[in-house]
Amino acid sequence: MVLVESSPPLARDYIKILQQCPKKTTYESTRVCETFDALPLIDLRGLTGDDEGERAKCASEIVRASSEWGFFQVVNHGVSPRLLSQMRREQIELFNAPFSRKSTCGLLNNSYRWGSPTAASPDNFSWSEAFHVPLTKVSDPACYGEFSSLREVLVEYAGAMQKVARMVAGVLTTNLGQSIQEFEEMIGCDESTCYLRLNRYPACPLMSGAEIVHGLVPHTDSDFLTILHQDQVGGLQLMKDNKWIAVNPNKHALIVNIGDLFQAWSNDVYKSVEHGVMANAKTERFSVAYFLCPSHDSLIGSCKQPSLYTDFTFAEYRNRVKHDSKLLGRKVGLSRFRR
Ligand SMILES: O=C(O)CCC(=O)C(=O)O
Numbered sequence: 358m359v360l361v362e363s364s365p366p367l368a369r370d371y372i373k374i375l376q377q378c379p380k381k382t383t384y385e386s387t388r389v390c391e392t393f394d395a396l397p398l399i400d401l402r403g404l405t406g407d408d409e410g411e412r413a414k415c416a417s418e419i420v421r422a423s424s425e426w427g428f429f430q431v432v433n434h435g436v437s438p439r440l441l442s443q444m445r446r447e448q449i450e451l452f453n454a455p456f457s458r459k460s461t462c463g464l465l466n467n468s469y470r471w472g473s474p475t476a477a478s479p480d481n482f483s484w485s486e487a488f489h490v491p492l493t494k495v496s497d498p499a500c501y502g503e504f505s506s507l508r509e510v511l512v513e514y515a516g517a518m519q520k521v522a523r524m525v526a527g528v529l530t531t532n533l534g535q536s537i538q539e540f541e542e543m544i545g546c547d548e549s550t551c552y553l554r555l556n557r558y559p560a561c562p563l564m565s566g567a568e569i570v571h572g573l574v575p576h577t578d579s580d581f582l583t584i585l586h587q588d589q590v591g592g593l594q595l596m597k598d599n600k601w602i603a604v605n606p607n608k609h610a611l612i613v614n615i616g617d618l619f620q621a622w623s624n625d626v627y628k629s630v631e632h633g634v635m636a637n638a639k640t641e642r643f644s645v646a647y648f649l650c651p652s653h654d655s656l657i658g659s660c661k662q663p664s665l666y667t668d669f670t671f672a673e674y675r676n677r678v679k680h681d682s683k684l685l686g687r688k689v690g691l692s693r694f695r696r
């Protein structure tokens with residue numbers, strides 16, 4: 358039997374960067390992390406029911422979690438467990454395809470990526486592979502090749518995530534005095550601006566107790582809002598009060614996190630916090646992220662004065678992030694636009 362390799366050559370690239378790294382001590386070799394169960398868990402049923410008091414209570418929990426944590430979990434989110442497990446099955450099948458198939462054959466709008474092409478040190482290397490698909494391409498049959506059953510699932514999944522994102526964004530904008538309709542009009546947000554990212558974190562044999570490898574390097578998201586579904590393996594961590602905190606998997610929950618643009622628009626009321634994924638020595642991990650983004654030319658000003666940030670378009674923001682990543686090997690982010 359001929360074994361066809363499905364994983365990208367991560368070890369080859371990682372070792373190359375490790376050898377080029379001038380001093381081994383320049384990269385972070387250990388990371389203290391606390392497991393913390395108090396990451397807010399919010400029951401979204403309160404938002405959809407008739408009880409006014411319940412709705413207000415749920416909304417205030419969302420606002421509070423977005424301000425204090427920038428990260429929270431939601432249950433009773435309306436996405437069926439059937440759809441979530443179908444998505445996971447399709448995702449596993451897709452990533453099981455040979456590496457050459459994933460990387461060269463136009464799958465999902467040619468959106469396959471892996472490792473970190475711009476990494477200059479092991480600190481900036483991500484031990485993962487992903488498809489990053491614009492929602493407009495999700496229904497295009499030309500994106501799927503032999504993975505035809507993935508199309509139907511991805512279309513349904515995108516619709517379901519869009520609903521959750523809209524519900525949460527609606528609470529956050531209303532709290533700052535703007536309806537979700539006004540907000541969406543202002544940021545030109547529609548199908549053509551949002552993305553789904555299918556992530557796979559292969560098991561990492563280079564990971565030992567003393568040395569860590571990132572599945573995804575610490576970062577903030579360059580969007581308004583992200584809705585994440587992770588499997589039961591664990592590895593996601595977020596920064597809270599200068600400490601790394603592990604997000605324990607909860608199979609009923611979706612994870613919501615605030616992105617840079619909501620932080621800017623809210624004038625720092627909502628927080629876009631650093632998060633990342635630790636690689637796992639033995640077990641592969643899967644997740645899917647939905648990114649709520651504005652149109653490229655939409656102006657991200659603050660909804661409050663005096664504004665802490667200069668006005669910038671989403672295109673300017675993305676270009677800046679791209680430029681910094683190329684030049685410095687990492688994203689600088691919102692501080693580039695602080696007054
Ligand atoms: O896989 C995860 O848990 C996190 C993914 C993530 O942060 C991202 O895709 O931006």
Ligand SMILES: [Fe+2]
Nearest residue numbers: 576577578632
């Ligand atoms: Fe992220």
